[in-house]
Amino acid sequence: MTGGAGFIGSNFVRYVLENTDYSVTVLDKLTYAGNKESLAGLDESRFSLVEGDIADAELVNELVPRVDAIVHYAAESHNDNSLSDPRPFLDTNIIGTYTLIEAARRHEKRFHHISTDEVYGDLELDDPNRFTEATPYNPSSPYSSTKAGSDLLVRAWVRSFGLQATISNCSNNYGPYQHIEKFIPRQITEVLEGRKPKLYGAGLNVRDWIHADDHSSAVLTILEKGEIGETYLIGADGEKNNLEVVELILETMGKDKTDFDHVNDRPGHDLRYAIDSTKLRTELGWQPKFQDFEAGLKATIDWYTANRDWWSSAKAETEAKYAEKGQ
Template sequence: MKTNVEGTYCLLEVARAHSIRFHHVSTDEVFWRSCLGRPVRFREDSPYRPGSPYAASKASSDLLVRAWARTYGLPVSISNCCNNYGLLQNEEKFIPAAIESIRCGRCPRLYGDGKNVRDWIHVNDHARAVWTILNEGKLGETYLIGANCERSNLEVLQTILEAMGKPRDFIDWVSDRPGHDRGYAIDASKLRCELGWASIHDDFESGLQEVIAAQTAMNKRDLAD
């Protein structure tokens, strides 16, 4: 709440005081789906239905940005992106945490039944999308950023396990998180059609191999030092 609600408010006030263009990076979690199976893809006009405290705080920050634009005329844009992966991601996140556990000989943890579906995008594609919005996007508009790469958490973990030479059932099954959403997917048609953006890193499995190799090499260097 301090970061996403109070923090956004503080940044908006600074931007207003100095007449700064404000781009707000948000999440697909504001839309929320609880259904099983492959989720319907969200669009810019999809209703907000945050199902967790984190998602509610992010939805609040989106609404604050729109309110500052309408009330004070602040030049803003918003993007809602799906799950990122890539080099140097914080090790608390799902993919690097799994890689580190396997590297250390521990079974990686998986919440619930592992069937929660996420849309995955390489961080470089996300960064390019934000840069495109900053340079080509219309003020006051929202753009969804996604790569059409839906995978369940179980599918992602089993891909990592196979890539690192472990059996597909080398998993530490743990109780599901409270309010754990079942699925997200993004329809990025507006970003693609209006601004000409397109993802480059479309081979998710190859991208995971790159992350595994880089994280393993980095950890070896740390041990050597």
Template structure:
């Protein structure tokens, strides 16, 4: 199988490429990525000489280039991970989210249609469902009610994917996963930001009262779910992905502080995120019963392994924090 993976130089895409190259020695992976601030080829250094792996730098809004690559490599499946992915950035700069997440997805769908690609898998998010109260879960039937420019751009993309199935009969799937954690996550997201700041003795900024709940899944378990959807997903279906690991942000930050032996005084409550969703929680019954997916990690083992990874790979995140990322970081939190 020849798989066109977009956004493969980012956090989840690079973990997925590692997973697939390990598991399928006969598959070819074409990684198509624009290398924005979040794309980092260091994430894939160990596979760059693998004959089954090809990297192409490009934008998912560039129809001609994508069409050329899809034809050249005889692509069977497109998996679209490429996106602007950070909610805070979408609040200050929504336009690029619409361009990449909505227009980029439509361009990919068009190229897939023209080239009669066998399957198109859209990597979406639980955030398209909006926010939950203290009880209940997101199912595939929960209405879309996105609240941030990021999640709304992802919801727009999901509706286009649905439209290409309904209108043109394309074989598509949409996956909606909860919050991922694991190696190679860009240190603007909660877990790597708190782990690396704690190691550097910097402040740990918790938004609002810290009681917002996220449902955490190890990125390798997300990869195994996407693998199953590629091979067994039924045309036009949506699959929610999550492992029932709900934690408040307060719990996450305190756990990290404890595990690293950092002083609690680093924790600082800061102004809340605008439109901050209170709680996400996935009901993964459909993918578990229909496709036989089962997560491998418990949160306890996953977070322990992840913290160790950031301890052992300090060059990786220090290079990011010392580079262009720092400007953004300082604008948000000041020079702390």
């Protein structure tokens, strides 16, 4: 699998090792978003880490013949970073995906591509609809547009070359091992360091939250049961606006729920994401287990509280970057 030292990737590695008898080889470039410590303590008889770039065709073609399937998590993924420097998103999300699907085609390997609901653009706050597999793509940032491009590459390789592939588009993940530049861990660590959380604009933007373990179980289900050529949307009916999430973090951490700062909004900030995962549930029998967002958020807060060593070294640099943008 690619990107296994990142947030949702490392959670997937742990989930697979705990719930199956599979062995996992991780290919990860170990950029700022990848952390070896997220994979610490794993059974080395069933797990190995290779440091390298998914766009390195020679390395990819050396590794692919050794495995039965490729699960492609690796991506440049932070919207704010894509707005300030789009080029890495093209290199990783487009060229990297091309390199992997070419290797999978050449060596006739099963391929699963991890993507995002952000490829569909956004919904109005009062729209009764949700994204489905038939929703047209309408990306709004360099990040989401390169992810849309990578999805389309996979679809084209399935149709033109017979690639044995599936795709999943997931809503916003939360849980342990997420980089502190992201919304929920940023707010938690701000409180832990004695500062106020930061809320973009009025905080009315809605995200459909899913625990990383539920994402992992869905991906494993698709890998084992999914129909080749199909796309599956992964969601857990967890719609909440950013204001609600910040207030809940503050209350859970024993603070006044109004004790936060408003900061400059993100350019082109999508209003609302919402996933309809009916196809995944009815056709493959998947169900999320972590549907109590408050309980999942409390467990996430507890993890960041207990694991300061994992995130503290990156905190100052992360906040300095936000400060430059007035965020």
